[in-house]
Each structure stands twice: as C-alpha cells, then as structure tokens.
Amino acid sequence: MSTESSVKSRPRRPTRSSIDLHTRLRLLARSWQLYVLLLPAVLYILVFKYWPMYGAQIAFRNYNPSDGFAGSPWVGLEHFERFVTSFQFERLLVNTLTLNALGLLIAFPVPIILALIVNQLQSERFKKFTQTVLYSPSFISVVVVVGMIHLLFSPRSGIVNNAIVTFGGDPIFFMGAPEWFRPLYIGSDIWQNAGFSMIVYLAALTAIDPALHEAARVDGANKWQRIRHIDIPGIMPVITILFILAIGNLFNLGFEKVLIMQTDLNLPTSEVIQTYVYKAGLQQAQFSYSAAIGLFNSLINLALLMTFNWVARRAGQSSLW
Amino acid sequence: MTNTFPIVKTSLPAETPVSTQGGPQQQAKRGRKRDRFADPLFNTVAIGTLLLAILVIIYPMYFIVIASFSEPSEILNGNVWLWPAGFTIEGYTRIFSDSTILQGFANSILYTTVGTAISVATILCAAYALSRKDLYGRTFFMLLFIITMFIDGGLIARYLVVRDLGMLDSIWAVVLPGAVGVWNLIIARAFFENNVPGELRDAAQMDGASDFRFFFSVVLPLSKPLIFLMIMIHLVANWNAFFDALIFLNDENKYPLQLVLRNVLIQSEVTAAGGAGALDSYAAAQRLGELIKYGMIVLSTIPLLIVLPFMQKHFTKGALLGAVKS
Numbered sequence: 001m002s003t004e005s006s007v008k009s010r011p012r013r014p015t016r017s018s019i020d021l022h023t024r025l026r027l028l029a030r031s032w033q034l035y036v037l038l039l040p041a042v043l044y045i046l047v048f049k050y051w052p053m054y055g056a057q058i059a060f061r062n063y064n065p066s067d068g069f070a071g072s073p074w075v076g077l078e079h080f081e082r083f084v085t086s087f088q089f090e091r092l093l094v095n096t097l098t099l100n101a102l103g104l105l106i107a108f109p110v111p112i113i114l115a116l117i118v119n120q121l122q123s124e125r126f127k128k129f130t131q132t133v134l135y136s137p138s139f140i141s142v143v144v145v146v147g148m149i150h151l152l153f154s155p156r157s158g159i160v161n162n163a164i165v166t167f168g169g170d171p172i173f174f175m176g177a178p179e180w181f182r183p184l185y186i187g188s189d190i191w192q193n194a195g196f197s198m199i200v201y202l203a204a205l206t207a208i209d210p211a212l213h214e215a216a217r218v219d220g221a222n223k224w225q226r227i228r229h230i231d232i233p234g235i236m237p238v239i240t241i242l243f244i245l246a247i248g249n250l251f252n253l254g255f256e257k258v259l260i261m262q263t264d265l266n267l268p269t270s271e272v273i274q275t276y277v278y279k280a281g282l283q284q285a286q287f288s289y290s291a292a293i294g295l296f297n298s299l300i301n302l303a304l305l306m307t308f309n310w311v312a313r314r315a316g317q318s319s320l321w
Numbered sequence: 322m323t324n325t326f327p328i329v330k331t332s333l334p335a336e337t338p339v340s341t342q343g344g345p346q347q348q349a350k351r352g353r354k355r356d357r358f359a360d361p362l363f364n365t366v367a368i369g370t371l372l373l374a375i376l377v378i379i380y381p382m383y384f385i386v387i388a389s390f391s392e393p394s395e396i397l398n399g400n401v402w403l404w405p406a407g408f409t410i411e412g413y414t415r416i417f418s419d420s421t422i423l424q425g426f427a428n429s430i431l432y433t434t435v436g437t438a439i440s441v442a443t444i445l446c447a448a449y450a451l452s453r454k455d456l457y458g459r460t461f462f463m464l465l466f467i468i469t470m471f472i473d474g475g476l477i478a479r480y481l482v483v484r485d486l487g488m489l490d491s492i493w494a495v496v497l498p499g500a501v502g503v504w505n506l507i508i509a510r511a512f513f514e515n516n517v518p519g520e521l522r523d524a525a526q527m528d529g530a531s532d533f534r535f536f537f538s539v540v541l542p543l544s545k546p547l548i549f550l551m552i553m554i555h556l557v558a559n560w561n562a563f564f565d566a567l568i569f570l571n572d573e574n575k576y577p578l579q580l581v582l583r584n585v586l587i588q589s590e591v592t593a594a595g596g597a598g599a600l601d602s603y604a605a606a607q608r609l610g611e612l613i614k615y616g617m618i619v620l621s622t623i624p625l626l627i628v629l630p631f632m633q634k635h636f637t638k639g640a641l642l643g644a645v646k647s
Contacts, residue, residue: 028457033532034450038462041447044501045469051482052474058481069481114374117367132629133375137382139625141561143579144618147586151388151614152381159384162399191378222359248471256564260587274476281477282568294475302471 059292072288079292088276096272096297099258103186104246110194112239115201116227131202134195142257145192149184149261150175176265185261185270189254200242201235208234240312244319248305273297389413389615393608412612416620419613424574425581429560432577436496437555443501444551445544448509449536452517466503476568483569494569495577499562505554512547513540557625578621586614 028035054069059079061072083089114134121127137145153160153174161171174180208230216226255274262270273293281290313319388396392407400406416422450456451463473479479498488494517540525535541548563579570576589610 024457031453031456031532034453034456037446037532037536038450038456040443041501041506042462042465044443044497045466047486048479048482048498048500049469049473052478053472054474055478055481056474058478063481069478113370117370120363120367121371130371130375133378136626136629137378139557139561139629140622141563141579141582143561143563143582143586144622147582147614147618148381148385150587151385151611151618157393157397157611159388159396159401162396166399191381195378223363224359260563260583277476278568282480287477287481291475291477294477298473298475305471 056291056295058288059295061288063288063291075288079289080296082289083293083296088271091268092271092273092276095269096274099182099185099269099272102182103189103254106186107190107194108243108246110190111197112201112235114194114198115205115235116231118198119202119205119231120223120227131195131199134198136195137192138196140192142192143260145188146257146260149188153184173265175261175263178266178269181261181266181269185254185258189257197242201238204235204238205231240319244305244308244312247308248301385615385618389612389619393611396611409612411609412616413620415609415613416616421573422578422581422585422617425576425578428575429578432492432495432566433556433559435492436500436559437552439496440500440502440505440555440559441548441551444506444509445541445548446536447501448506449513449540451506452510452513466506470503480568489569490572490575492575495562495566496559498565498569505551509547509551512544516547517543553628553631556628560624582617582621585617 058069058072060076061069061074063069064072067073118127118130118134121130152158153172155161155171155173155176158174160174165171172180174184212230212234213226216230221229255272258270258272259275259278262275274297277290277294277297280286280293309319384401387403387405388401389412390405390408390410391401392409395401395406451459453459456462474482483489483494483498486493488497521539522535525539530538561579563577563583566575566577566580567583570580
C-alpha cells in the first residue's frame with residue numbers, strides 16, 4: 001500500500017510516468033484474476049450505493065420518472081424551504097433529537113458498565129454463561145421484539161399490566177400513550193443490544209496489561225479503584241470512537257423499529273424525520289420532497305459527526321481521522 | 322454463588338472483627354475499614370446487577386414460551402407466571418394450518434438461503450482480492466467501499482434505483498440491495514491478511530498455480546472459521562430482515578415471515594386461521610389471535626436459538642476482529 005501511494009505522489013518526474021504506465025499494465029495483466037474476484041462487489045456498490053448517491057440530486061429537482069435523475073427540472077432549494085417552513089418541521093426535529101439524544105445518553109453507558117462488571121468475574125464458566133445470556137436478544141428480530149412489547153405491555157392481557165393491577169394500580173395502555181413511547185423504545189433497545197455492544201468493550205478490557213492490576217492490588221487498591229483508575233482509562237479510546245460513531249448515527253439508528261412501533265395514538269412523540277420520509281416518499285410518492293428531507297437529515301448527521309470528531313481530537317482523545 | 326467470586330485475599334483478612342463501637346480509634350481506622358468492605362460490596366453489587374440483568378432478559382422470553390401453551394383466559398386472569406396454565410397447543414395447530422404463515426416461512430427460507438449464498442460469495446471473493454498487497458489500485462478500491470459507510474443516497478433514491486432496475490416485487494429486491502456489508506468485507510479482509518501466509522502463495526506461484534486456483538484450493542480451505550462466521554452472520558441478518566421487503570414487495574404471497582409477523586403481531590391483522598369459520602365469535606377469534614401471536618414468536622425465533630450455540634464462539638471472535646481492526 002505504501003509503495004503504491006508513494007508512486008502516486010510523485011507524478012511530476014517525466015521518466016516515472018512511462019515506467020508507471022508500463023508497471024501498471026504489467027501488474028494489471030498479471031493479476032487479472034484478482035480483479036475478476038473483486039468485480040461482483042464493485043458492481044454491487046456502484047449499482048446499489050453510488051447510483052442512489054447520484055440519484056440523491058432529485059432533492060434539488062422535481063423528479064419525473066420519464067426524465068430520470070439528471071433530466072428532471074431543477075428547482076434548487078424549493079423542497080428544503082417547503083420542509084423547513086412546514087408545520088410538522090418543529091415537531092419532527094424535536095422528536096428526532098429527543099428520541100436519539102435520550103437514547104444515546106441512557107443506552108450508551110449500559111454496555112460499558114456491564115463489561116466492567118463481567119470483566120471482574122473470576123469464574124470463566126459464569127462469565128461465559130452471562131455473556132451468552134446477555135447477548136442472546138440481539139439474535140431476535142426487531143419485529144419480534146416489538147411484537148413482544150405489544151403482548152407483554154398489552155392493557156388487556158399483558159403481564160406487565162397484570163402485575164400493575166395485582167399491586168393495586170390501574171392498567172396503562174402503553175402502546176397508545178405518547179409519553180410511554182420513548183421509555184419503551186429506549187428500554188427495549190437496551191434489552192436487545194446492550195449485551196452485544198458489551199463484547200467490544202470486553203475485548204478492549206482483556207487487552208489491558210494484567211500487570212497493571214497486579215501492581216495496583218499489591219498497592220492495596222480495591223476493585224472500585226482499579227476499575228476507575230485502570231479499566232476505564234484503558235478502554236477510553238474505544239469508548240470515544242464508539243461514541244463518535246454513535247453520534248454520527250444519531251439520526252439513523254433504529255428508524256425501522258420506530259416505524260413499526262408507531263401506532264396512531266403515539267404519533268405525537270413517535271413521528272421522526274425518517275419515518276416521515278418513508279410516508280411522504282414511498283406511501284404518497286412525493287419523491288423529491290422526501291428525498292430533500294432525507295438529505296437534510298443526513299447533512300445534520302454528518303455535521304454532528306464531524307463536530308464531535310473535531311472536539312475529540314482537540315481534547316486529545318482518539319478520533320476517527 | 323459466592324465461590325464464583327473468590328474474594329481477593331489481601332483485602333479481607335477474615336480474622337479482624339468489625340468493631341461497631343465508636344471512639345477516636347475507630348475514626349482513625351475508618352479509612353482502612355472502608356477499604357476492607359469495598360471488594361465484598363463490589364462483588365455484591367456486581368452479582369446483583371448481573372442476576373437482575375439475566376432475569377430481565379430471560380424472563381420475557383420464557384414467559385412468551387409458556388404463554389404460547391396456555392389458555393388465554395388464564396393469562397388474562399394473571400395465572401400464568403412460572404408455568405403454563407390450561408395447557409393447549411391450539412395456537413400451534415392453527416399456525417401450521419395457516420397458508421399465509423406457511424408461505425411466509427417458505428419465502429423466508431428461500432430469501433435467507435439465496436441471500437446468504439450471494440452475500441458470502443461476493444464478500445469472500447472481494448475481501449481476498451483486497452487483502453492482496455500486490456493488487457494494483459487496492460487503496461482506491463478500499464476507499465470506494467469505505468466511503469459508502471459514511472455517505473448514502475437515502476431511502477428514496479434507493480427505492481427509485483431498485484424500481485428502475487425492474488426488481489420490485491421480485492426476490493432480487495429483497496436479496497440484492499443489502500448484499501455486501503462493508504463492515505463484513507473489512508472483517509473478512511483482515512482475516513485473510515492475518516491468516517494466509519505470504520510464503521504459501523509464493524510456493525503456490527512457483528508451482529504455477531493461478532490466483533483462482535490458489536484462492537479456491539488453498540485460501541478457502543484455510544478459512545473455514547471465517548466462512549462459518551460469514552454464513553452465520555448473514556443467516557441471522559437475512560432471516561430477521563423486514564424493511565427491504567416492506568418497501569420493495571407489494572405481493573403478499575411473496576412476503577417473508579417477518580412481514581407476516583408484523584401484520585399478525587403488531588397490526589393484529591386477522592389471519593385465515595384467526596378468523597376461520599363464520600361461526601367463530603369475536604371473543605373466540607381474539608382468543609385464538611393471542612395464542613397465534615405467542616406461538617409465532619416462538620416458532621420464528623426457534624431457528625435462531627438453534628443456531629446460537631454453534632455460532633457464539635465464532636461470533637464473539639468476529640465481533641472482536643472487527644473491533645480490533647477499526
């Protein structure tokens with residue numbers, strides 16, 4: 001990789017370019033079979049990733065199927081203006097931000113805490129068992145998890161309401177209450193994903209030199225102190241990177257789950273930008289308008305990612321680039 | 322339970338009794354006393370937290386299973402907690418006689434098999450090529466893939482592309498648009514880089530083996546753990562996927578199981594089984610509906626629970642590989 005980039009970085013020398021061309025052709029010819037192996041994947045991303053990227057320009061046009069992506073009439077920022085001034089805009093933005101920011105703040109630390117605890121377990125067997133149980137829900141489909149919520153929290157026969165009634169409370173219609181949407185969404189998210197996210201932190205923890213713990217123990221540090229002064233600083237780079245990545249995905253995470261958790265009654269809190277894109281675009285066929293909203297969403301995302309990456313780099317933490 | 326957490330010996334001398342009397346001496350000892358209790362306190366909190374977490378995770382799943390065998394009226398009255406009450410398998414018999422659900426199962430099996438085969442083949446081939454340091458343009462291709470992790474064209478453009486390709490309402494709309502995950506590609510590439518020794522290729526080259534020959538006869542047999550991991554990841558992902566099917570399929574006969582599940586579980590659509598017979602009263606239909614819901618969760622999740630024990634070793638390894646590389 002390094003030789004190749006150094007070759008590329010010196011294009012000015014006149015003699016090099018002819019050699020370059022020659023080498024290039026020779027290399028290409030010798031390893032054509034490798035390119036054949038690579039071809040399907042490259043075709044795939046060109047068709048299913050780069051073509052849609054090219055198609056995203058319809059956000060600035062009035063998309064017309066017969067004219068195609070680039071042939072449709074140009075309207076500039078019209079769709080963006082329409083969205084920003086629409087009456088749903090504020091509610092969508094607030095819902096999206098609240099759900100994702102709350103989700104991040106509450107759900108992000110859970111796998112770290114679990115990893116710190118599991119890492120301290122002495123019995124290998126119990127450790128394995130705990131890990132397996134904790135990450136088993138990540139194999140269950142989102143549809144089933146939401147279905148489980150519907151069943152377990154059902155006002156009529158749900159076990160949760162059974163328990164509430166047993167203890168003298170009134171049954172709550174969880175799936176129909178806007179104020180319960182966020183807790184249920186975030187709670188089920190932790191239930192399903194915390195165990196799996198934990199694995200990465202556990203890996204980072206096992207990479208910490210055991211001699212540090214040994215020395216700290218000799219010096220009389222207890223488990224709390226060792227976690228605070230050895231474990232947490234040790235996995236801080238991983239935490240930072242994953243946090244930045246989570247920020248970058250702030251507006252994307254779990255939109256499919258939001259969509260299927262929506263009921264007519266919880267829409268005041270559960271309608272987020274991306275579910276709105278889905279409805280306006282695919283159900284009402286307002287392609288350009290919803291593409292503009294989607295693009296708006298991605299831009300905020302990218303801006304957040306870059307801001308936090310910059311902050312992390314300035315703070316001397318590890319960063320993505 | 323306590324012997325799973327052997328207390329660190331240096332911090333808890335067993336013979337020192339805990340003094341409950343006050344006084345200046347006690348005050349001087351407070352610092353040490355706190356230390357002495359720190360580790361046992363940690364162990365208690367740790368075990369407590371983990372046991373609670375395990376309970377919170379296992380109990381809902383367990384409850385769904387026992388509820389699927391219980392008379393719905395017993396669940397309604399709060400009699401089902403630890404054991405099925407009013408044992409019945411009517412939910413299951415109805416599920417197995419419902420053509421929509423069975424069709425969903427069949428479709429899911431088809432999509433999962435074809436999708437997994439396509440994804441794994443594409444990823445392994447590309448990842449091997451990208452793992453070769455002598456591949457001209459390697460950095461360029463890598464960049465081409467990595468960019469798509471951060472920028473994408475959005476839902477609408479993706480839909481329009483699939484529509485323009487004429488794939489709507491076909492298996493390809495479910496199987497192709499998400500076929501190659503860049504993350505999996507990176508994991509596979511890292512595996513090849515670390516596990517295929519360069520000397521081996523030199524030797525093969527000297528014997529006149531082509532890149533194809535070397536890849537299929539030497540690299541792949543050496544990479545069984547990776548192939549296994551990739552197959553497992555894609556089996557689970559394809560089995561659980563529903564969104565592409567939701568946006569690209571209109572024909573209900575082509576719905577995968579997850580979409581059928583969504584209609585039955587979440588939108589409480591009455592299936593053929595649930596509403597069978599005009600004589601069934603509303604209450605009877607509702608009773609059956611509940612049974613079918615519990616039963617379908619169990620049936621749709623069982624294939625994965627069967628796979629889980631086989632994959633856990635490889636799965637954690639794969640997750641770690643990805644993490645280390647990043």
